[in-house]
Amino acid sequence: MGASNEDMKHKKKNNIYRREFIELSVKSAVGASLISLPILSEIGCGTTADKTIHGVCYHDCPDRCSWTVTVRNGKVEKFEASKDNPYTAGKLCDKMVNFPNDVTYHPDRILTPLKRTGLKGSGEFEPVSWEQAIKEVAARLTTIIEQDGGEAVLPYSFGGNQGLVQSDSIAGRFFAHIGASQLERTICGNPTVAGIMATNGQTTGVLPEDIIHSRFILLWGTNPVNSNQHLWLMIEEARKRGARLVVIDPFQSQTALKADWHIQPLPGTDTALALGLMHVIFKEQLQDQDYIDNYTTGANEMKAHLQKYDVETVSRWTGLESETIIQLAKSYAQGKPSLIRVLVGLEHQTNGGSAFRAIAMLPALTGAWRQLGGGLMNMTYELFGAALNWDSLNLPAALANPKTRMINMIQLGKALNDETLKPAIRALVIFNSNPVVTTPNQNLVKRGLSRENLLTVVLEHFMTDTASYADYVFPATTVLENWDLLDSWGSTYLNINEPAIEPLGEAKTNTGFFRILSKEMGFKDDYLFESDIDIIQKTLDSDHEYLKGITFKSLKKNGWARLNLPKTWMPHAVGNFNTPSGKCNLYNAEIDPPMPEYVPFKYSDEDLKSFPFQLLTLKSPRHFLNSSKGNVSHLRKKEGKPFLDMHAVDAAGKDINDGDEIKIFNQRGAVFLTARISQKVRKGVVCMPHGYWPSLMKGGSSANALTDDLLTDMGRGGAIQEARVDVVKV
Numbered sequence: 001m002g003a004s005n006e007d008m009k010h011k012k013k014n015n016i017y018r019r020e021f022i023e024l025s026v027k028s029a030v031g032a033s034l035i036s037l038p039i040l041s042e043i044g045c046g047t048t049a050d051k052t053i054h055g056v057c058y059h060d061c062p063d064r065c066s067w068t069v070t071v072r073n074g075k076v077e078k079f080e081a082s083k084d085n086p087y088t089a090g091k092l093c094d095k096m097v098n099f100p101n102d103v104t105y106h107p108d109r110i111l112t113p114l115k116r117t118g119l120k121g122s123g124e125f126e127p128v129s130w131e132q133a134i135k136e137v138a139a140r141l142t143t144i145i146e147q148d149g150g151e152a153v154l155p156y157s158f159g160g161n162q163g164l165v166q167s168d169s170i171a172g173r174f175f176a177h178i179g180a181s182q183l184e185r186t187i188c189g190n191p192t193v194a195g196i197m198a199t200n201g202q203t204t205g206v207l208p209e210d211i212i213h214s215r216f217i218l219l220w221g222t223n224p225v226n227s228n229q230h231l232w233l234m235i236e237e238a239r240k241r242g243a244r245l246v247v248i249d250p251f252q253s254q255t256a257l258k259a260d261w262h263i264q265p266l267p268g269t270d271t272a273l274a275l276g277l278m279h280v281i282f283k284e285q286l287q288d289q290d291y292i293d294n295y296t297t298g299a300n301e302m303k304a305h306l307q308k309y310d311v312e313t314v315s316r317w318t319g320l321e322s323e324t325i326i327q328l329a330k331s332y333a334q335g336k337p338s339l340i341r342v343l344v345g346l347e348h349q350t351n352g353g354s355a356f357r358a359i360a361m362l363p364a365l366t367g368a369w370r371q372l373g374g375g376l377m378n379m380t381y382e383l384f385g386a387a388l389n390w391d392s393l394n395l396p397a398a399l400a401n402p403k404t405r406m407i408n409m410i411q412l413g414k415a416l417n418d419e420t421l422k423p424a425i426r427a428l429v430i431f432n433s434n435p436v437v438t439t440p441n442q443n444l445v446k447r448g449l450s451r452e453n454l455l456t457v458v459l460e461h462f463m464t465d466t467a468s469y470a471d472y473v474f475p476a477t478t479v480l481e482n483w484d485l486l487d488s489w490g491s492t493y494l495n496i497n498e499p500a501i502e503p504l505g506e507a508k509t510n511t512g513f514f515r516i517l518s519k520e521m522g523f524k525d526d527y528l529f530e531s532d533i534d535i536i537q538k539t540l541d542s543d544h545e546y547l548k549g550i551t552f553k554s555l556k557k558n559g560w561a562r563l564n565l566p567k568t569w570m571p572h573a574v575g576n577f578n579t580p581s582g583k584c585n586l587y588n589a590e591i592d593p594p595m596p597e598y599v600p601f602k603y604s605d606e607d608l609k610s611f612p613f614q615l616l617t618l619k620s621p622r623h624f625l626n627s628s629k630g631n632v633s634h635l636r637k638k639e640g641k642p643f644l645d646m647h648a649v650d651a652a653g654k655d656i657n658d659g660d661e662i663k664i665f666n667q668r669g670a671v672f673l674t675a676r677i678s679q680k681v682r683k684g685v686v687c688m689p690h691g692y693w694p695s696l697m698k699g700g701s702s703a704n705a706l707t708d709d710l711l712t713d714m715g716r717g718g719a720i721q722e723a724r725v726d727v728v729k730v
């Protein structure tokens with residue numbers, strides 16, 4: 001495949017969809033004349049009644065399930081997974097199956113604008129009108145921009161809603177228009193992408209559906225039983241057909257429990273393990289020399305480099321038996337077709353990008369790419385990157401390539417508290433995100449959000465721990481109340497989301513909020529006022545072959561469509577890497593260092609002495625997605641109380657018994673949990689779940705109170721697994 005830069009650019013058609021657009025604009029509450037509508041009519045979506053419409057899950061999840069909603073008398077009567085979408089296969093996960101009641105109709109949902117009346121973080125607010133709230137926010141933003149420039153304003157958003165329209169589009173245009181600081185959105189996925197790109201020039205390898213052809217499946221840093229449930233169904237099918245399943249994970253996840261072989265290295269040693277496997281492959285002459293000769297660069301340099309990654313050394317670093325490393329290398333090289341499914345679990349370490357870079361080399365060494373179901377499976381977003389018309393979705397030409405400063409989202413706490421930052425961040429606009437829960441260094445984030453001289457505006461469904469620090473909270477629509485278009489980073493399906501019902505209360509779309517704010521601030525540029533439907537139509541306005549036969553009309557009729565991809569997808573069977581040479585880079589002179597190196601966690605002697613345990617914070621909850629649903633009581637009940645998993649030897653050393661209440665702490669914070677003594681972690685490692693809301697936990701802190709805001713070696717992601725803690729019984 002290997003979408004070229006040229007492919008990535010959309011080619012405009014001049015007249016398609018015109019008829020459909022007119023038809024829909026008439027039916028919709030929003031048309032091209034939206035700018036002239038009064039504020040309370042600015043709902044940004046159309047609705048349907050007494051019929052069944054199509055929608056799609058907005059979560060940051062690779063599965064991107066489709067659903068249908070039956071509406072009767074303006075209310076959702078039935079909400080069910082799409083049965084005819086082969087990927088969704090009639091099944092939504094536990095997080096979403098009860099979505100209308102869990103979120104849209106939840107009694108705690110915020111349905112009017114709120115203005116703060118108490119201290120920041122107290123959650124004390126009073127309802128105010130949209131007119132008043134928008135007027136006041138617009139006035140304060142205007143003053144800040146006049147005094148300190150647009151860079152004093154920072155947007156903060158991420159995957160709380162992955163709809164292309166509600167996550168960026170008008171919002172991105174608004175912030176570029178005012179010259180706001182740019183948010184470096186790297187909290188998830190960037191080291192993965194940077195590492196694999198350095199080797200292969202692209203991340204899209206084996207497609208999810210082709211895993212059924214694999215006969216040796218190596219899941220590395222991913223837990224599909226919890227977080228990629230529809231891929232898991234296909235893995236089970238592959239196993240029925242004879243595949244062997246191996247999991248590499250420092251934690252004994254639900255997936256690891258079901259695997260044929262669970263390999264449990266010490267956290268942060270993935271780069272060493274990948275290089276150690278390569279060492280064995282060469283030493284045992286298990287490589288596909290013909291593939292290496294024809295389709296890779298730098299094999300000789302790499303062979304020399306691997307001398308220092310001998311099995312004994314790698315065994316010492318990873319904590320794995322030498323024999324385990326040798327057997328894994330042999331099984332991988334000899335299992336045909338052999339597939340590595342690697343996801344973001346292992347990117348959260350300062351050596352994270354290098355780990356992906358090294359892992360991505362393995363299929364080239366063994367020639368695994370030559371077979372259907374063999375190679376590397378990672379993300380699929382590049383397919384949509386090539387197919388859709390992104391120029392029309394996000395920044396218009398007038399705003400392209402903004403030159404304003406970047407603030408890394410992982411270091412929000414630092415940025416808000418940095419007295420040397422010029423200009424200081426004076427306004428923060430948060431949407432699709434709950435940084436008090438999801439951002440490292442939680443107490444520093446809270447301290448920053450507590451600043452009285454910071455204007456914080458939050459668009460939300462619920463009074464989250466972040467919203468409780470806001471000056472103004474605006475009620476946002478849920479996915480059942482707005483239009484959107486959703487690509488996928490884990491599947492090959494494009495989906496449209498049609499609003500099923502009118503927005504409840506005074507909720508408005510994210511796009512609607514930014515249009516109203518733009519109007520109030522006196523902006524006139526058309527790109528700030530484009531309707532959601534218009535944006536979707538233009539985004540689909542592409543003649544790329546992957547979109548052949550997929551139109552706004554067809555999506556509206558069916559809800560989803562698989563991209564029109566070649567029947568057989570074997571991207572690197574004969575090379576064709578998306579690198580300048582067209583070959584897989586075992587050596588890449590453009591990157592320093594030119595070959596991946598294992599760099600151990602760097603803790604000070606004092607840290608090692610004061611905090612004897614390595615902490616893992618994992619997305620292990622089955623009923624929350626990051627912080628989403630963390631407030632829904634029946635899901636919290638199903639999830640149960642959060643545990644700290646400890647090895648029996650470590651627990652004994654601290655006089656801790658299974659079920660004891662304990663405090664986990666380090667220099668950044670403290671969290672109270674219940675001890676669970678098990679084989680889930682190795683000696684010296686403790687593990688706790690991510691996603692619980694601090695305000696709903698004893699002591700008011702959750703996992704990110706303990707994590708650091710270090711950045712990774714590639715992709716500037718968050719090295720959140722690089723943290724040490726101590727544990728005491730309370």
Ligand code: SF4
Nearest residue numbers: 057061064065093096
């Ligand atoms: S969270 Fe994932 S598995 Fe669950 S419904 Fe959404 S897309 Fe499907």
